[in-house]
Amino acid sequence: MSYELFEHRADIGVRGKGKTCEQAFEECAKAMFSAMVDVERVAPKKKVQFDAHASDLEALLPEFLNNLLYVRDVQGMVFSRFEVKDLRQGPGQWGLKASAWGEKFDPNRHEPKTEVKAATFYQLSVRKTPQGFVAECVVDV
Template identity: 45%
Template structure:
């Protein structure tokens, strides 16, 4: 699969579809798409890694919590990310879990130019679907 993500038309917020051969790759690309709304991720260096482990009741809630946690770390710890490694996403009767790393650096305003502020992840029109090519995630973030 060549395409990591695409932006979709939305009146006020940022909406995107992220793709992956695996569910893990689709989660990585969803995070990448969200950060690309805010910043040119090519300007982000891979200096530090933030471990992220989350649990949720279902896969959509896990996606929401994944994007929300990344925004929380961005805002509170003033870090920006340009690379994401999802080691695994587990689904069972007890819910869903993600084990991942976000890789980036502390915000440096001399190099990091922010285009759009992403305020929050939303459940609006959210989808996590298995496709013949792999996985597709659709998400909307409040800008």
């Protein structure tokens, strides 16, 4: 399991790798929050949960990430731990169940970087590799 940021001309790419597709999504979320704050300093104090749905597996990645951005804006939270479960194809759509742990954003403690505003379809890819799964897309900042 690992996450990283990659280059894009104007914005930032987020990439997560894991043994399972769920793990790759979790790591990708961590990559996105690492673009905003020092995730090591974010204590996983409070848990939020949500379901996400999309027309296909790839579209589910920005949908999942955008749900996290929504919670960030509305509850003023940042997150450092993520869990994705039941990522599967249902009737007519794909879905997942997500949990995220974090705390109220504190600019003095969390080393704020850049605000991510949306996860996009740009360079969007969810794929199986010999090592496991990779999930990535560019986020608009």
